[in-house]
Amino acid sequence: MSDRIITIIPIGEIDNSFLDFISWSIEETFRITTALLPNYNLSAEIPPPLPGNRYNSTSILQYLSDKKFDNTLRLLAITESDLYSPIFSTLYGEAQLNGRCALVSLHRLRQEYYNLPPDQTIFLSRFHKVVIHEIAHTFGLIHCIDKNCIMYPSSNVIDIDEKSSLFCPSCNQKLLLIN
Amino acid sequence: MDHKYQRGMKVIPTGERKCLWMEAGVVSYKLCTNQYQCSICDYDRAMSNRVLKERKIAAESVDIISHKKEVNVWVEEFRQLPADQRKCRYMLMGEVSYKICPNSFRCGECSFDQMMQDRKQPRFDYSVKNYEKVAGVYMHEELQYFRNHTWLQLERNGKYRIGIDDFARRIIGKIDGIELSAVGKNLDFEGYCLTIHHEYGDLELFSPIKGIVDSVNQEVLDNVTLIIDEPYQGGWLMTIDPISVTKSNKNLLKGDTAKAWMIEETNLLSKTLYSDLGVTLAEGATISAEISQNISREKWQELVRKHLFVR
Numbered sequence: 347m348s349d350r351i352i353t354i355i356p357i358g359e360i361d362n363s364f365l366d367f368i369s370w371s372i373e374e375t376f377r378i379t380t381a382l383l384p385n386y387n388l389s390a391e392i393p394p395p396l397p398g399n400r401y402n403s404t405s406i407l408q409y410l411s412d413k414k415f416d417n418t419l420r421l422l423a424i425t426e427s428d429l430y431s432p433i434f435s436t437l438y439g440e441a442q443l444n445g446r447c448a449l450v451s452l453h454r455l456r457q458e459y460y461n462l463p464p465d466q467t468i469f470l471s472r473f474h475k476v477v478i479h480e481i482a483h484t485f486g487l488i489h490c491i492d493k494n495c496i497m498y499p500s501s502n503v504i505d506i507d508e509k510s511s512l513f514c515p516s517c518n519q520k521l522l523l524i525n
Numbered sequence: 526m527d528h529k530y531q532r533g534m535k536v537i538p539t540g541e542r543k544c545l546w547m548e549a550g551v552v553s554y555k556l557c558t559n560q561y562q563c564s565i566c567d568y569d570r571a572m573s574n575r576v577l578k579e580r581k582i583a584a585e586s587v588d589i590i591s592h593k594k595e596v597n598v599w600v601e602e603f604r605q606l607p608a609d610q611r612k613c614r615y616m617l618m619g620e621v622s623y624k625i626c627p628n629s630f631r632c633g634e635c636s637f638d639q640m641m642q643d644r645k646q647p648r649f650d651y652s653v654k655n656y657e658k659v660a661g662v663y664m665h666e667e668l669q670y671f672r673n674h675t676w677l678q679l680e681r682n683g684k685y686r687i688g689i690d691d692f693a694r695r696i697i698g699k700i701d702g703i704e705l706s707a708v709g710k711n712l713d714f715e716g717y718c719l720t721i722h723h724e725y726g727d728l729e730l731f732s733p734i735k736g737i738v739d740s741v742n743q744e745v746l747d748n749v750t751l752i753i754d755e756p757y758q759g760g761w762l763m764t765i766d767p768i769s770v771t772k773s774n775k776n777l778l779k780g781d782t783a784k785a786w787m788i789e790e791t792n793l794l795s796k797t798l799y800s801d802l803g804v805t806l807a808e809g810a811t812i813s814a815e816i817s818q819n820i821s822r823e824k825w826q827e828l829v830r831k832h833l834f835v836r
């Protein structure tokens with residue numbers, strides 16, 4: 347039982363209410379206990395960000411995957427910083443397929459980022475979908491062609507809003523087999 | 526007269542249009558199934574061939590006059606038809622209010638037809654509002670995609686305009702130069718039509734359709750960056766006069782099928798680019814246009830081989 351924990355690491359300051367919300371989300375979806383680590387400062391460990399405080403998501407994943415974490419089945423890192431990768435110019439999140447680590451950025455998930463009035467419900471719904479999507483990658487699920495499925499590869503927040511927060515029957519089946 | 530009487534009895538269902546060959550009185554009953562795009566119509570092709578053959582027989586015959594009675598040399602007969610049976614195809618389509626065909630329905634040789642075609646190009650609305658991002662790749666609802674990441678679009682004149690898609694231009698990155706097949710070249714299905722010179726090696730891409738090269742985009746030859754900057758617009762490559770549309774059509778993807786295929790292509794891309802981290806998948810991502818600068822030559826060559834089927 348001890349290694350069946352999903353460890354959540356906030357990278358930099360993250361609002362506690364968001365962390366509580368996402369712990370509950372993960373436990374509800376995957377039926378796996380979560381553990382929350384204190385804030386982590388990565389700035390000394392990874393290459394400096396690009397202008398606009400954009401961090402290389404692959405470098406963060408690399409750092410986290412090399413590090414030992416006790417009792418950890420899966421590791422979810424959350425950051426407020428914007429992310430990019432050498433392969434993908436912008437991203438909301440990245441995860442190791444069948445691996446241990448997933449990373450999610452809150453930067454582009456808020457309405458304010460698009461010059462719209464703040465909306466906590468919309469923001470948390472996007473946060474939930476991106477986190478569950480990324481963790482599901484670590485359990486071996488790839489991108490799904492069903493626009494309604496949480497594993498659909500969203501190109502923008504409209505895609506995230508339009509898809510459901512559930513797995514389609516086919517993805518659900520794969521998830522059940524893995525677990 | 527018998528012939529005309531029979532024709533008069535045939536009922537044209539509402540919304541249907543008479544084939545030009547029926548309009549000209551060559552056949553007694555045939556509806557147009559191709560929106561008067563005669564140049565891509567198999568029936569028109571067959572009938573034109575028949576007329577040519579008949580003309581040839583007539584010309585080769587010593588006694589042309591006696592042959593004329595037996596052979597339906599319809600072009601000559603056409604001129605004697607009353608005006609209401611010689612309506613121009615643009616009048617039949619409702620695009621001009623009144624125009625009598627001066628050219629025996631040989632639209633390919635008609636200057637009025639050429640003018641109308643020029644006026645209508647391009648039919649396809651290339652504006653950005655019609656693009657949708659699928660797994661971070663711009664796609665267009667109206668375009669057909671071939672599995673080597675070329676696109677094609679049927680133009681009003683029955684020719685196909687072709688180019689490379691947004692996915693291809695992102696993984697290719699920077700182009701040093703290109704070569705296009707010459708006008709008049711007969712491209713087989715999967716015949717190579719484009720050579721791209723790239724710092725990691727030359728790429729040869731094949732045509733998504735069988736046919737004769739009808740025109741090439743001179744602007745793209747003068748300025749190869751157009752392919753990368755505007756793959757669906759100014760970066761089009763050539764137009765092709767199709768030889769066999771129906772045969773190659775089933776290999777072309779459109780709409781939801783094309784979108785599903787693109788998602789699978791991006792899944793495959795992530796798998797090909799595995800690193801120390803294994804395979805990683807990203808959400809909300811747009812494939813970087815600088816990807817070729819961030820991977821090794823070997824990886825890049827693997828990508829273009831897998832996705833663009835290059836030689």
Ligand SMILES: [Zn+2]
Nearest residue numbers: 490495514517
């Ligand atoms: Zn699914």
Ligand SMILES: [Zn+2]
Nearest residue numbers: 479806807808
């Ligand atoms: Zn994903």
